[in-house]
């Protein structure tokens with residue numbers, strides 16, 4: 123089973139499913155795999171705003187309502203330059219590739235754990251859900267909770283969002299907005315003078331963001347004194363793919379984060395950033411995530427602590443689809459791998475995390491479905 127999870131995670135990494143592209147191919151593969159393991163699979167498709175077909179899957183084994191669902195997404199952020207994102211490599215106890223941690227590795231672990239169970243043995247049903255467009259506003263998750271017959275006619279009682287948490291049970295996270303601003307240039311050796319630097323294109327916008335950061339720190343209306351710190355955590359990170367100094371940058375991506383607090387002009391702050399990016403003719407993608415909160419001492423959190431050996435459930439600063447699922451099921455975030463690896467060049471997950479995750483999910487299925 124343990125070699126299975128690494129093999130399956132590698133197969134999934136080798137099937138590109140970057141959010142802007144269709145996830146049809148990987149979804150067909152997953153559907154075949156799940157049906158072969160005795161799941162009934164519901165496919166939900168939609169056309170995204172860029173006219174690209176997206177697919178979410180809801181697979182169920184066993185009858186009736188209740189039981190446990192393991193929830194993942196099949197899309198990843200773009201592969202990016204500077205490495206071979208879709209050629210999985212196993213080295214030094216790590217599996218390297220786009221999605222290794224976020225979240226083809228965790229998805230593979232949930233499937234490796236769920237497949238061996240026989241439908242006739244289950245006292246309560248077992249669900250595997252795999253959504254599209256997690257990286258773009260949790261669109262697939264918000265779609266399946268409204269349209270999936272499998273879910274809406276018989277909700278699982280418990281929902282585990284398998285996002286990487288280093289197998290720490292997570293009972294709460296803050297909300298926030300993530301804004302991705304992309305400038306496009308043309309790469310050329312500077313000796314030719316034929317290049318267009320994406321860095322120079324984005325520079326004026328970045329200068330404005332530095333001023334905006336001062337504004338958010340200075341003006342009380344962007345703050346809430348009930349929080350420590352009271353500020354919105356406005357942050358900016360930049361990547362041009364480590365372009366050499368004698369080459370013009372083809373693509374520069376700035377990612378900005380703003381934390382959501384009540385009564386702190388959160389929407390206005392997001393709009394200010396988006397408006398300035400658009401004013402410079404830059405590409406903008408924005409997603410906002412609501413907060414997630416459940417009982418740290420509820421039955422699912424307690425079961426997860428028993429299964430992982432964690433002393434207690436924790437909170438994390440990053441958002442997940444649990445913000446959507448919590449309205450319908452008792453949710454918890456629990457998955458292998460470290461969130462710091464998500465979206466990085468050279469993304470990896472420790473094999474030990476993957477194999478432990480299979481054991482943890484297996485234990486939780488045994489506890490919640492029998």
Ligand SMILES: [Zn+2]
Pocket residue numbers: 195224225256285
């Ligand atoms: Zn993810």
